[in-house]
Amino acid sequence: MNNGKFWNNQNIPQFDHNETQKGLMSNFYKFGKRLGQKCLRQYILIRQYLLYTDIGNSQHIKGSVRLDGVYASFQISNSEFQIYLKNNGFQIVLYTDDLNQYEIWTKFLSNCCILTTFNEDIIIGNLIGNGSFSTVYEGRNKEGDVFAIKAIPKKKSKSLSINNQYEEQLLSEIQSLRELDHINILKLNRVYETSEKLYLVTEFIHGYELISKATSKVVFQGYELLSFIHQMLLAIKEMHEHNIMHRDIKPQNILLKNGQLSQPRLIDFGLAVSTKRKGMPFPSCGSPGYSAPEIIRYDETKKQYSGQCDIFSFGITLFVILYGYNPFKTQDQKSTIKRNANAYFEFPNSLYPQELEHLILQMTKKYPKDRITAAQALTHPFLETKLYQTIQLPKAILSKQQYEMSKNYNNINVHASLEMDRDFGLNYVIKLCSSSPQNNKNLTLSNQNKYLDEFQLDYIEASVDINHIEKLKMGQRYFSKQKSQINIQL
Numbered sequence: 001m002n003n004g005k006f007w008n009n010q011n012i013p014q015f016d017h018n019e020t021q022k023g024l025m026s027n028f029y030k031f032g033k034r035l036g037q038k039c040l041r042q043y044i045l046i047r048q049y050l051l052y053t054d055i056g057n058s059q060h061i062k063g064s065v066r067l068d069g070v071y072a073s074f075q076i077s078n079s080e081f082q083i084y085l086k087n088n089g090f091q092i093v094l095y096t097d098d099l100n101q102y103e104i105w106t107k108f109l110s111n112c113c114i115l116t117t118f119n120e121d122i123i124i125g126n127l128i129g130n131g132s133f134s135t136v137y138e139g140r141n142k143e144g145d146v147f148a149i150k151a152i153p154k155k156k157s158k159s160l161s162i163n164n165q166y167e168e169q170l171l172s173e174i175q176s177l178r179e180l181d182h183i184n185i186l187k188l189n190r191v192y193e194t195s196e197k198l199y200l201v202t203e204f205i206h207g208y209e210l211i212s213k214a215t216s217k218v219v220f221q222g223y224e225l226l227s228f229i230h231q232m233l234l235a236i237k238e239m240h241e242h243n244i245m246h247r248d249i250k251p252q253n254i255l256l257k258n259g260q261l262s263q264p265r266l267i268d269f270g271l272a273v274s275t276k277r278k279g280m281p282f283p284s285c286g287s288p289g290y291s292a293p294e295i296i297r298y299d300e301t302k303k304q305y306s307g308q309c310d311i312f313s314f315g316i317t318l319f320v321i322l323y324g325y326n327p328f329k330t331q332d333q334k335s336t337i338k339r340n341a342n343a344y345f346e347f348p349n350s351l352y353p354q355e356l357e358h359l360i361l362q363m364t365k366k367y368p369k370d371r372i373t374a375a376q377a378l379t380h381p382f383l384e385t386k387l388y389q390t391i392q393l394p395k396a397i398l399s400k401q402q403y404e405m406s407k408n409y410n411n412i413n414v415h416a417s418l419e420m421d422r423d424f425g426l427n428y429v430i431k432l433c434s435s436s437p438q439n440n441k442n443l444t445l446s447n448q449n450k451y452l453d454e455f456q457l458d459y460i461e462a463s464v465d466i467n468h469i470e471k472l473k474m475g476q477r478y479f480s481k482q483k484s485q486i487n488i489q490l
Helices: 017-022 099-112 160-179 222-241 308-323 333-342 354-363 400-406 476-489
Strands: 024-031 038-046 049-053 063-066 071-077 080-087 090-096 122-130 135-141 146-153 188-193 197-203 207-209 254-257 264-266 427-430 453-456
Touching: 017 038, 024 099, 038 099, 071 099, 080 099, 090 099, 099 188, 122 146, 160 188, 160 197, 222 264, 222 308, 308 354
Parallel strands: none
Antiparallel strands: 024 038, 024 090, 038 049, 049 063, 071 080, 080 090, 122 135, 135 146, 146 197, 188 197, 207 254, 254 264, 427 453
16 A cells, blocks of 8 residues: 555565566656756666666665556657656656657556556457456457457445445456466456546457357367366466465356367456455355355355465366366255355266376365365376377356266266257257267267257356356256156167
8 A cells, every 4th residue: 555645665565686687777857846846766667566766776765656556648748758657646757858768668657557548549349248247349459459358337336335345356356467477367468447447458369268169069189188287277376476366267267269278368357366465355256166165155254265266166167177067056056055165076987087086186175275286286197197088178067966867877978068059049959978078989869960859048147157157947857758768769
């Protein structure tokens, strides 16, 4: 906190030698408050921090400011280049007559601060998708570069505390993304603010969600699954080394660049927060079926949790893509949350190696102290195995109840990769498959393309997990009847 001042003169952040060497250092003029005259100061930009000191005394930092919440604007006037920085209602203006220096600092500060020139800089394109609190568009800058634009409406509530908490969370998302620079984590380029919205300009990823119609039609090789797990663990390790927890890892928040399982990108840091922070906004958050038990039980225990919650969520995500159903989900959300909080599940019969199941078990222990860390998971024996099975990702996720309906038939399994009706796109059809997702021999009736039945798709909007998971409502009696008919035919 800056205590109502532009500069923080206490608790100056410390940087190691490598960070200091990579920092940007230049001299700028600024107007002195007392005499109203220009004075020359030295400014240093390291990561997300701007620091200042007297000329020739760079070892003695006099003040610092974190730039995530600082507004920046730039102006050229009479061959003088000006940089305006505003924080906590206070503004400073930096001057230089060096065009090259001005352009360099403009570029770097634009990537660190909040800009107010969205309409001048960005052209909004097609709608990509809607989330619970935001809308995502395709957009271009003046140079024609393509980005994804996340538009977040400013929350207006009669409760000041709600508004403050909402603003804190937006700032936390921005801080988290700007701290991270990893190939498997969504890259944040610019942040803009207008009177009505906040815009996050991120890299545009050509690809699909981890569970989608497109990815479900691809048969991936075992080494691609190994690469996926390895790279996601590296991304989680990177977050935790920067004291950041995502708090909402699930299939919908993992994109596959170019549809490749070996090119995952972790997205949606809307619930991300620092693990060092006390009084976290939205402490009980996430998605039922994926959240760590300590998050679900937070209101009861009031215990501060850590980044180990991400390990749990990723472990359940692995279970879902391997077996096609969520071990905690039922058609009743209260039951889902209860099962999720207990963190107990069993593995179905499969041909996956025991090392893989062991890794998932180590990641999904009920208590965070018992869970494997990201760094430890990267040395797990499974990542050294040769995985020869192929994997087909599910198109949609069955609940535990739906899976239980089919598991008693030894030769029949309702695969989680449900095919979309080609004509209308509204009905799903279920095909006969083998008892394990990695076996390539599919059971068929009279021909390979014959379908067993169709079920109307029904979207259910949950209180936490909104607009993401597609759930199928299947009457158990009708479903059992269809299964009996199938068994008779076989």
